[in-house]
Amino acid sequence: MSSDVRFTDFKSDKQPTWCPGCGDFGTMNGMMKALAETGNDPDNTFVVAGIGCSGKIGTYMHSYALHGVHGRALPVGVGVKMANPNLEVMVAGGDGDGFSIGAGHFIHAVRRNVDMSYVVMDNRIYGLTKGQASPTSREDFETSTSPEGPQMAPVNPKALAMAAGATFVAQSFSSDSQRHAELVQEAIEHDGFGFVNVYSPCVTFNDVDTYDYFRDSLVDLDETDHDRHDSDAAMDKIRETETEYMGVLYQDEDSVPYEKRQGIEGSMAEIPDGAPEGAMDLVREFY
Template sequence: MSTDIRFTDFKSDKQPTWCPGCGDFGTMNGMMKALANTGNDPDNTFIVAGIGCSGKIGTYMHSYALHGVHGRALPVGVGVKAANPELEVMVAGGDGDGYSIGVGHFIHAVRRNMDMTYVVMDNRIYGLTKGQFSPTSREDFETTTSPEGPQQAPVNPLALALAAGGTFIAQSFSSDAQRHAEIVQKAVEHDGFGFVNVYSPCVTFNDVDTYDYFRDSLVDLGEDDEYDPTDYDQATDVILDSEKEYQGVIYQNEESVSYNESHGLTENMADIPDGAPEDAMDLVREFY
């Protein structure tokens, strides 16, 4: 890994087509800064994305990338990391992609604890398909297709991750550039599955969960000297608190051992010679 990489080295020559002011710009910049700050470079980075506004991110970043199908980005990322542990694998998604059609893959990726990072751009709406409510939309959030709101409680992705055995659970705000990049960097450095839910406002279709709303309501756990992200009970209280919006590393198991390490997935499968031990191939078959 190079020590001379700048975050701009991760920028492709493709201009983003996101709406002006979209939170995804800040989310992507933080991802690039985190990758550069951890010594990664485009030649050893693989970005996987699904469908939605977030799905375009692999086009806008200079690295290896795959734009997959709706809700299926995580199993692709898991497969890439299993096949070549030398790659830094980062999966990007949205709240619809990750917490609706992809929620089954999300839970199992969390519990497997592969050494990779999952960044979700949570704007609490389906932006690419023009403003339907998403799994994280408020119960009374009115849209053109739901004038009376979803009339059901929103999904709590942090609670899902904790219940599935998550070893790194964090939340950030795309507009808080330095803090967001710092939180994603900690996820990348974590030995295991680093999950970051990012408040990434949609300026076109969501006039409730706005930049001003998050600036006024966010509680930064990093500013609380008494908060300990390794304390499971404290993390549970924060995650289940429906009255506040939080930013920071909410829970981290510092004794986490990634699936790669615990199951001996340390070699690039392309480098395993013919006649490799049968037990090595059994590890590959676990994923297929």
């Protein structure tokens, strides 16, 4: 790992096509800053993304990357980490990608507790498909396809993570660049699955959950007496409906990542002694 890497080293030469003002710009910048601050560089970083506006993020970052299919980014990220635990694996997704078709994968990735980070851009809407209600949309959120709102209680990603046995849960806001980068950095440094839900406003299709709304409603947990190591206190904060909190809601200091529990070390790309004749020549040719 390089000690003098800058966050700009993680920028690719592809120009983002997100709408001007999209919260995903700030989310991505914070991810790059966090990777640089933790001593990572593009050569040891693998970014996995799914479908939706967030799915483009691997194209805009300079690292190893895979643009997967809807809801399937997490199992790919887990597979990458298992194949080479030396890589810094970061999975990026959206609220639709992660908490609808990908909800099952989310629960099992949390409980498996692989040493990787998961950054979700939560704009409470399906942006890429032109503004339908998402799993985290408010019950009365009116859209062209749900004129009376979805009429269902929104999914609470942080409560879902805690119920699945999460060892690190944080809430961030894409517009607070410094704080956002710090929270992603903490997720990377955590020994285990680091989940960061990011309020990343959609300026085109969501005129309710706006930058102003989050600025006015968010309270930083560092300015309270919250104990991040108390799971009951974390759930109390998560269940509150009058206040939105930003910061680390819960962290298990005794967390042991899955790969350490299973004794997984080294890259699976290393062919052991005794491989069939000619196997190493084939591998060298392939790589």
